[in-house]
Amino acid sequence: MSDIFQQALDLDEYEGETFERLTLLGTDLRDKKFVDCIFEGCALSSIKIDGTLLQAAFKDSKLEGINFFTAKQTLIRVSFYNCVIRHCSFAQLKIRETKFVNCRMQNVDFAEADLTEADFTNSIFEDCVFQHTILTKANFSDAQGYIIDPTRNIIRKARFCLPDVLGLLTSFDIQIE
Numbered sequence: 681m682s683d684i685f686q687q688a689l690d691l692d693e694y695e696g697e698t699f700e701r702l703t704l705l706g707t708d709l710r711d712k713k714f715v716d717c718i719f720e721g722c723a724l725s726s727i728k729i730d731g732t733l734l735q736a737a738f739k740d741s742k743l744e745g746i747n748f749f750t751a752k753q754t755l756i757r758v759s760f761y762n763c764v765i766r767h768c769s770f771a772q773l774k775i776r777e778t779k780f781v782n783c784r785m786q787n788v789d790f791a792e793a794d795l796t797e798a799d800f801t802n803s804i805f806e807d808c809v810f811q812h813t814i815l816t817k818a819n820f821s822d823a824q825g826y827i828i829d830p831t832r833n834i835i836r837k838a839r840f841c842l843p844d845v846l847g848l849l850t851s852f853d854i855q856i857e
């Protein structure tokens with residue numbers, strides 16, 4: 681399905697669909713179902729997903745201004761590969777084992793989320809919020825720019841690489857030479 685999604689919005693359920701090169705701005709997707717769907721090369725901005733069943737992979741896409749926490753929280757399952765994610769919120773979501781691989785994230789809110797075993801490999805963070813976030817066994821290998829306060833987040837057995845692991849010390853206001 682390509683570039684015709686606006687015309688097909690009358691459907692309430694999509695299963696196993698691949699959406700390519702879509703541009704959705706402020707589109708109302710409330711209470712829809714996306715099961716085992718792929719969004720590839722899409723630009724999604726300020727879409728409304730309140731009550732939506734969202735089980736989807738996003739590849740090579742741009743996502744902006746999306747409050748993922750408004751989707752059906754108990755059923756959400758998402759993954760992101762090579763995406764730009766800006767001004768989005770995953771606050772308070774339990775999204776264990778979620779993949780954010782090779783993504784660029786700007787102003788993304790992960791406060792109070794359960795990201796146990798999440799994979800942030802090779803991702804770049806800018807002004808992202810980790811506050812009371814569970815990051816147990818999360819993988820930050822080759823990730824850059826994250827600032828995570830280990831006294832306010834659970835980072836047990838998480839994986840980090842030098843030199844960016846020093847972002848764990850930012851909250852201590854110390855000098856490293």
